[in-house]
Amino acid sequence: MNKTFKCFFYALFIPCFLLTACEKNLNLVPQVNYSEATFFKTPDQFKLFANQFYIGLPNETTGYARDSYSDILANVGGTNTISNGSYFAPASSSLWENAYITIRNTTYLIDKVNSADPSLKSQVAVYGGEARFFRAMAYFNLLRDYGGVPIVDKVLTLSDNDILYGPRNTREEVTSYLLKDLDSAINDLPVEANIAGSDKGRVSQGAALALEARIALFEGTWREFRGLSGWQDLLDIAINASKSVMTSSQYSLFDRRDVLGDSSYRYFFILDNVQSNAANLTKSNQNEYIFVNRFDNNIRPAPGVSGNNSYSPTRKFADMFLCKDGLPIDKSPLFQGKQTATSEYQNRDLRMTNDFCVPFKVFWGFYPPEYNRTWSNPYSGGVIYDVLFGRTTSTGYYPLKFQQEIARPLGTDYPVIRYAEVLLINAEALFEKNGSITNDELNQTINLLRARAGVAPLTNELVAANGLDMRTEIRRERTIELSMEGFRFDDIRRWKTAEDELPQALEGVKWTGTQYATDPRWADIKPQLDNEGYLIVEPSANRHFDPAKNYLMPLPTRQILLDNKLEQNPGW
Numbered sequence: 001m002n003k004t005f006k007c008f009f010y011a012l013f014i015p016c017f018l019l020t021a022c023e024k025n026l027n028l029v030p031q032v033n034y035s036e037a038t039f040f041k042t043p044d045q046f047k048l049f050a051n052q053f054y055i056g057l058p059n060e061t062t063g064y065a066r067d068s069y070s071d072i073l074a075n076v077g078g079t080n081t082i083s084n085g086s087y088f089a090p091a092s093s094s095l096w097e098n099a100y101i102t103i104r105n106t107t108y109l110i111d112k113v114n115s116a117d118p119s120l121k122s123q124v125a126v127y128g129g130e131a132r133f134f135r136a137m138a139y140f141n142l143l144r145d146y147g148g149v150p151i152v153d154k155v156l157t158l159s160d161n162d163i164l165y166g167p168r169n170t171r172e173e174v175t176s177y178l179l180k181d182l183d184s185a186i187n188d189l190p191v192e193a194n195i196a197g198s199d200k201g202r203v204s205q206g207a208a209l210a211l212e213a214r215i216a217l218f219e220g221t222w223r224e225f226r227g228l229s230g231w232q233d234l235l236d237i238a239i240n241a242s243k244s245v246m247t248s249s250q251y252s253l254f255d256r257r258d259v260l261g262d263s264s265y266r267y268f269f270i271l272d273n274v275q276s277n278a279a280n281l282t283k284s285n286q287n288e289y290i291f292v293n294r295f296d297n298n299i300r301p302a303p304g305v306s307g308n309n310s311y312s313p314t315r316k317f318a319d320m321f322l323c324k325d326g327l328p329i330d331k332s333p334l335f336q337g338k339q340t341a342t343s344e345y346q347n348r349d350l351r352m353t354n355d356f357c358v359p360f361k362v363f364w365g366f367y368p369p370e371y372n373r374t375w376s377n378p379y380s381g382g383v384i385y386d387v388l389f390g391r392t393t394s395t396g397y398y399p400l401k402f403q404q405e406i407a408r409p410l411g412t413d414y415p416v417i418r419y420a421e422v423l424l425i426n427a428e429a430l431f432e433k434n435g436s437i438t439n440d441e442l443n444q445t446i447n448l449l450r451a452r453a454g455v456a457p458l459t460n461e462l463v464a465a466n467g468l469d470m471r472t473e474i475r476r477e478r479t480i481e482l483s484m485e486g487f488r489f490d491d492i493r494r495w496k497t498a499e500d501e502l503p504q505a506l507e508g509v510k511w512t513g514t515q516y517a518t519d520p521r522w523a524d525i526k527p528q529l530d531n532e533g534y535l536i537v538e539p540s541a542n543r544h545f546d547p548a549k550n551y552l553m554p555l556p557t558r559q560i561l562l563d564n565k566l567e568q569n570p571g572w
Contacts, residue, residue, distance in 0.1 A: 040112045043120060046127040049109055053134040054201070056098060057293035058486065059303055059414045060402040064311050066486035072317035072479065074506045074537045076310055076394045082489075083502060085544035089554035089572045095145065096556050099138040100152070106135040108155050129188030133203045133211065136178040136185070140215050143178070144490050145553040147171045147569065167565040172230070175219045179237065182212040192250040192290075201294035201413075206245050210290050210417045213241035213425045218494050221432060225496040235433040242426035245290070246444070251419040254286040255452040265452065266354035270404045273297055273411045283413060288420065292413040301409035313356060313397040315507040315534055317483065318344070320476055321352040326456030331466055338510040341387065341396075341519075350454045351480055357385045357398040364405035373405035387509075387516075389525050394537050395508030396516065401484045415485070420449055424478045431474055436460075446477050493551050502545040508535035546571060 039045055067073045069082040081087040113128035142149045148171040152163060169177075189205040220234030245251065254268040259279035267277040271286060274297060295302035323332035324347050334347040341359040345352060357363055363385035364373040387396055404410050427445035431437040439459050447457040456462070458477070463470050475495070479488055492498040511517050512533025516525075528536040549571025560566045 040116065043123040043127075046109070046113065046116075046120075046124040049105075049112075050127045050130045052105065053102065053130065054294070056102075057414070057416055059293055061303060063402075063414075063486040064399070064484055066490075067484055067488050068311050070488035070492060071501045071504065071506065072314055072483060072488050073311040073399075074314050074394050074508075076312055076392070077390070079538055079542070083506075084538060084542055085502065085546065085550055089557050089568070091556060091558045093556040095141060096559065099142050102138040103135055103152055104156075106131040106138070107152065110135075111155050125188045126190065129185040129208070130203045132181040132185035133189070133208050136181040136215070137211060139174055139178040139181075140211075140218075143171060143174050143215075144218060144493075146555060147552050148174055150566070151177055153177070165563045165565060168567060171219070175215070175234075178215065179212060182208050182215075186212075191248065201292055203291065204250075206248055206250050207291035207417055209241045209245050209248075210422050210425075213238045213245070213422060213429075214417070216241065217425050217429050218490065220429070222494045224432060225494070232433060235429045238425055238429035239433065242422045242429065245419070245422045246426065250287070251290055251422075252287045253419060253423075253448055253452060254288045256281060256285070257452070262350050262454070263354065265351055266400065269402050269415075270412050272404075272406065274406065276404070276406050276412075283411070288418050289413060289415045290419060290422070291417040292415055294413050295411050297409045297411035302404075302412045302414070304404050304408065304410045304412070309392050311399060312393045312395040312508070312537075313399055313483075314395055314537070315397075315509065316504070317479075318352070318356070318397055320480055321349040322455050322476070323347050324349070324454055324456065326450070326458060326462055327466060328468075331468075338514055340515045341509075349450075349480065350452075355399065355401045355483060357400050359385060359387050361385055365403060372407045386521070389522070389527070393508075395506075396535060397508065399484060420481050421487075423448060424474075424481060428474050428478065431470060437470065437474075446474065449477060449481055496551070498551065499545050499547040502550075503540060503543050505530065505536055505540040505543065506538040508537055511535050 040049075064073065068075055068080045071083070074080075079086075109131040110128050113124050113131070116124050139149070139151075148168045150163070150166060151169045151174060154160075154163075156163060158164075185203075185208045186205055189203055189208055192204045192206050195202060195204060216234045216238035220231045220238060223229070223231035223234065255264060256268075256279065257264045259281070260267050260277060263277075267281070268286060268288070270276055271281060271283045273282055276282075294300070319329060322328060323334040325332050325334055327334075329335040329344075332347075336343040336346040338344045345356070345358050361384070385398065387393060387398070389396065392398055402412070402414075404412060423445040427437060427441065430441055437460075439461075442458050450457060458473055460470070462468065463473065475491070478491065482488075492501050507530065508527075509516055510533055511527055511529055514533075516522055516535075528539070530536055549569075552569040554572035555566060555568055557568075560568060
């Protein structure tokens with residue numbers, strides 16, 4: 001571990017002590033304990049200030065949690081009030097508060113970069129680019145949940161009452177503002193190859209382009225499916241930005257089935273600095289992650305997911321995985337049915353057996369110690385995975401994605417943006433903009449993902465011959481590839497399908513006529529079943545979605561009390 005890398009992580013925590021927050025998060029500039037005469041005088045001081053923005057990035061836990069708002073993960077031992085539509089407007093929101101803390105501090109740094117001594121301009125411009133990237137990300141986090149929010153485009157003082165206590169900007173204004181920020185950031189950020197090893201994990205030009213593509217796709221399709229203007233232009237931005245990443249030669253999909261076999265996809269998400277797989281591949285062996293929450297075994301250990309006992313994949317999610325011939329389970333002759341606990345996993349997309357624990361297979365985890373994988377003797381440790389209803393799973397399915405196999409401390413990075421998402425953005429934006437997609441375009445995007453999953457290519461001929469729908473197949477691919485990374489809730493809202501998807505019952509494995517009903521190990525389980533014999537986790541009668549209300553989250557009521565010009569979202 002080199003000294004510079006250590007300094008990067010130690011410095012992450014220093015700015016928290018340099019800054020103080022205010023009661024109302026829109027209010028004031030950060031109060032810097034260093035005097036203006038001594039700080040922001042060297043490039044390292046600008047870098048030190050920028051380090052704070054890397055602290056609050058998503059991790060394994062946040063990805064799982066946000067997907068539990070949707071229909072592909074069910075809670076274990078309870079329900080999710082956002083998923084079932086029973087939540088109320090909160091008094092406060094950490095998302096709102098943290099976003100405006102970031103907006104305040106990034107704006108402050110941008111001002112300091114703009115006013116830096118001319119001799120420093122070229123050296124500190126990159127930190128202005130980083131600040132604009134994080135400011136855009138903060139505004140997007142607000143936009144996707146709340147719609148239009150107040151834009152704060154300068155360092156505020158107590159006399160700025162028109163902004164402190166002003167109305168919300170429109171979602172169109174917010175989108176335009178944050179895309180402009182990203183365009184500016186792209187010019188100041190380095191390409192991935194030019195980021196020194198000690199600084200790996202800092203924002204690159206590719207990350208800014210990928211975030212621009214993500215935002216443009218989100219807002220473009222949000223407008224498309226609501227009959228609003230400007231969606232075509234936004235999809236053009238998504239197409240062009242994603243294509244720029246694809247042609248940059250900086251990133252590629254991780255596929256090491258040559259040394260890791262059919263488990264390559266699983267080990268991709270748990271690469272570490274220490275041995276974490278049989279081929280001893282480490283984090284340096286992948287180029288798929290475009291922007292990460294970076295961890296280190298000694299300096300900044302990862303939180304880790306040791307078999308996530310809080311969330312269970314649903315039947316709907318399990319049924320999405322295609323058979324190897326590229327067909328859904330209701331159309332493919334390769335599907336082996338659900339008579340046994342393991343039969344439905346046969347002949348399926350490799351991502352299913354990499355993202356789910358297959359019943360009765362050996363299972364490892366970093367806790368308790370006897371579960372740890374021992375690479376000198378790969379078959380020592382571990383336990384046979386059983387299906388423990390009510391304890392480790394509510395549905396009969398158990399998630400495996402991001403499940404580490406080695407003991408703490410862990411150094412596994414978490415992908416905030418990865419190349420697979422860029423390919424999916426490009427394919428979806430092309431289809432939505434043009435109403436069709438060519439086989440060549442599919443081969444450059446979705447079929448790269450299907451190839452590493454052992455699934456036949458998606459073609460227009462396959463769709464036509466089997467009564468499929470191209471839009472459905474593109475969305476299926478996105479849901480599967482990005483599952484448990486926090487995308488599904490946002491996707492079904494922008495597609496305007498949440499009103500159809502979320503009121504449906506959350507279900508689990510097939511019970512009637514299967515091994516689950518006859519095997520003595522589950523004899524004490526008396527599940528609620530639907531008419532087809534599937535386990536019901538949460539019945540449709542308990543799940544609601546109001547299209548006039550639930551597509552947007554409620555603003556925190558305390559913010560409205562502080563600023564009476566802030567209007568609450570409809571229905572709240």
